[in-house]
Amino acid sequence: MFELKNVTKKFNSDLFTKEFVAVNNLSFELKMGSVTGFLGANGAGKTTSLKMIMDFIRPDSGEILFNEAMGIEKSKILSNLGFLPERPYFYPHLTGREFCIYMGKLSGLSKSDIDSQIQKWGPIFKIEFALDREVRNYSKGMLQRIGFLVTLLHDPKLIILDEPLSGLDPIGRKELKEVITKVNHEGKTVFFSSHIISDVEEVCQNVIFIKDGALFYEGTVEKIIGENSSGMTTITFSENDELSKLTIDSDKVNDQLMKLVQEKKEIIKVSRDRPSLEEIIYNVK
Amino acid sequence: MLNKVLIIASYTAKEIIKSKILLNTLFLGIGLFIVTFVAYSFSYGDPTRVALDFGMGCLSLSSVGISIFMGVSLYYDEIDNRTIYQIISRPVSRGSFLIGKYLGLGSVLFLNIVILSVISLILYFVLGGEYNSLILWNIIYTVLEAFLCLAIVTLCSLLTSKVFSVIITISLYISGHAISGVKLLTFVEKRPALEAIIDGYQFLLPGFYKLNIKDFLLYKNDLSLSYLFSTLGYGATYILALLLLSIFIFKKKDLN
Numbered sequence: 001m002f003e004l005k006n007v008t009k010k011f012n013s014d015l016f017t018k019e020f021v022a023v024n025n026l027s028f029e030l031k032m033g034s035v036t037g038f039l040g041a042n043g044a045g046k047t048t049s050l051k052m053i054m055d056f057i058r059p060d061s062g063e064i065l066f067n068e069a070m071g072i073e074k075s076k077i078l079s080n081l082g083f084l085p086e087r088p089y090f091y092p093h094l095t096g097r098e099f100c101i102y103m104g105k106l107s108g109l110s111k112s113d114i115d116s117q118i119q120k121w122g123p124i125f126k127i128e129f130a131l132d133r134e135v136r137n138y139s140k141g142m143l144q145r146i147g148f149l150v151t152l153l154h155d156p157k158l159i160i161l162d163e164p165l166s167g168l169d170p171i172g173r174k175e176l177k178e179v180i181t182k183v184n185h186e187g188k189t190v191f192f193s194s195h196i197i198s199d200v201e202e203v204c205q206n207v208i209f210i211k212d213g214a215l216f217y218e219g220t221v222e223k224i225i226g227e228n229s230s231g232m233t234t235i236t237f238s239e240n241d242e243l244s245k246l247t248i249d250s251d252k253v254n255d256q257l258m259k260l261v262q263e264k265k266e267i268i269k270v271s272r273d274r275p276s277l278e279e280i281i282y283n284v285k
Numbered sequence: 286m287l288n289k290v291l292i293i294a295s296y297t298a299k300e301i302i303k304s305k306i307l308l309n310t311l312f313l314g315i316g317l318f319i320v321t322f323v324a325y326s327f328s329y330g331d332p333t334r335v336a337l338d339f340g341m342g343c344l345s346l347s348s349v350g351i352s353i354f355m356g357v358s359l360y361y362d363e364i365d366n367r368t369i370y371q372i373i374s375r376p377v378s379r380g381s382f383l384i385g386k387y388l389g390l391g392s393v394l395f396l397n398i399v400i401l402s403v404i405s406l407i408l409y410f411v412l413g414g415e416y417n418s419l420i421l422w423n424i425i426y427t428v429l430e431a432f433l434c435l436a437i438v439t440l441c442s443l444l445t446s447k448v449f450s451v452i453i454t455i456s457l458y459i460s461g462h463a464i465s466g467v468k469l470l471t472f473v474e475k476r477p478a479l480e481a482i483i484d485g486y487q488f489l490l491p492g493f494y495k496l497n498i499k500d501f502l503l504y505k506n507d508l509s510l511s512y513l514f515s516t517l518g519y520g521a522t523y524i525l526a527l528l529l530l531s532i533f534i535f536k537k538k539d540l541n
Contacts, residue, residue: 054374057539075376083374089366093303094296102296106289106375134303150371 001070001158001189002053003029007062009048009213022048024213025062030158030191032069035184037200037207037221038193039281045213046193047086050162054083070158079107082156086163086193088147092136096127096146099135100153107154114153121149124179141172148176152183159183161192165199177203201277209281221277229274235260236269243268289377290385297359297389306355310397314404317343321408333414334503340405341423341499348398348431349458352390356438357450359386364540373540380532387439387528394431398424419502422513426496429520433491434458436527443534460486461493491523 009023023045030036040046051057053064055074071077090099097118104114122128125145130138138146144164151159164180165173173196180203184190194200200207201221209217217224233250236243237260248256250272260267321339328335363369363386372382402424410416437457441450467473468483495516501508 051541054370056370056373057541075378078374078376081374083370085367085370085374087367088371089368090371091296091300091368093300098296098299102292103371103375105292106372106377108376147371154375 001030001032001191002064002066003027004049004053005063005065007049007052007059007064009045009052009057009059022213023052023059026210026213026215027062028208028215028218030189031206032067032189033184033187034206035180035190035204036192037204038191038210039195039197039200039207040193040210040216042195044210046210047162048213049210050160050193053160054081079154080157082151082154082159084147084151084159084161084164086166088143090135090138090143090146093134095132095134096138097131099146100131100150103150104153109154117153117155118149121152124182125149126175140167141169144168144172144176148179157188159188159190159192161190163194164192165194165196173199197278197281198276207277224280225274225277228280229272232273234269234271234273235267236271238266238268247273286378286381289381290388293372293377293382293385294388294392297386298392301355301390301393306351306393307396307400310400313347314401317347317401318404318408321405325408325412333409333412336409336412337405337414337420338499338503340409341420341427341502344398344401344405344424345427345430347401348394348427349434351397352394352431352435353438353451353454353458355390355393356435357442357447357454359390359442360439360535361442361447361450369540379536383439383532383535384528387435391432391435394435395428398428398431402427417502419498419508422508423498423502425517426498426520429517429524430493430496432524433493433496433520433527436524436531437491440527440531440534443531443538457491458493461491462497463494464490464492465494492519496520 005027007023007026008021011020011022026045026049038046038049048057052059066077070080091102094102100118101111101114104117109117118128118131122131125148127142127145127149130142130146135143135146144167148161148164151161161180165176168176177199180190180192184203204221206219207217207221207224208215231250232247233253234245234247235253235256236245238244246256253270257267257270317340320343321336324339325332325336360383369382373379406420434454438450438454441453444450445453464483464486468480468487473479473483498508498513
């Protein structure tokens, strides 16, 4: 959907302080149709990168290219793109519905299209009951939901979310993850930054991990986990009503299972020892 | 593009109106009414002239005050609160955003001036004042003055902090009114270099004094149409130039 080529961004708060490199020669490509997690510690350069992708700030060097499916002109690209900023702020005196209509109109939707989109997404985000309240009376979770709703209002091909799950309770996170999976199944590409690694592992096929503003890893979640797995498998079995565990090389699992069965032992569980994405990332850090 | 500008303007006005700012205008109007009536009651000679002077003066000051103090937050808060991300992540150019916000607050300012003018003029006519076309021109110039202040504070808020923006705009407003009087001082007239500096100021910086026609309204009751229209053109051109410069800067600005 888009590609970053050697993008660098430096900040300099004043003439007397040293330049700070927020993003350093960053290159990666976002595959169409995927859910990709954008990982990195606080201050790694995730939000700065997203701001450059959205053209809120400009890179000092390098370029960001969108593919033809997104459009050539900036207005066309933006009409195919939905963006949810981190901790989204809204106009406090507008109601949720007014805000949706405002954003929908800016995206070129007709009133009837906006209404049908609100009818579609309102119940999914469980926000329809609050649409006629002023946004200043919304809780943090409700703000995140209305923000997500307006992000999807114009049916974008690419959805970019900056820390969409932060600050939500477990139920809220689960529901938003379900929406991410749902829109991906509808053919949309999702790119979201997060520091909650377990969430990324749960919903993403691909992951881009940056460290100190530079690319550290780019690839599938399965690949990074596979590369960091021990290659061992643990067989849990029962013998004389006592549970025992046996950890062996994964290549020898079938032979070992046959042997245990022949010995009349009850196989309880066979599990491949694989680290979670979180464990891998923490080791890297 | 115009459609997007109008959408942003209408929702900006809606948000401001719902924040009950016009309630303040109503209180301001009641205050204006009382102050004007008191000034009328305590004056001798031509009390209706005093009522008109007070009314138009308060109208000008309040509309400039609102334009500066609300205008300084118009863009600054959008960037600071990141509400701007919700808008410019859609197919909306930065120029449309800037003009839309300007017109949104401008329409509220206009409404504010209309309300205060009506209150002020009701009292003036009730007290026996007579209609003069310069009253209407004075109200038009008050709108122009408020819009000019809004354009100045808009430009400043894109370049510096809120406090500095307010200080710069108020300084320009005061000096823009005082500069014509300064030029008439003997001290200045005797110093050609100083006079040249003042001429340069008058050429470059906003000449608010041109928009002040209260003396003509109160004492002379006449002003040529060519002056009135050329001043209108001057104000409108100045506002347009400031907005174009603001758009140019806003397009280059990193929205952190």
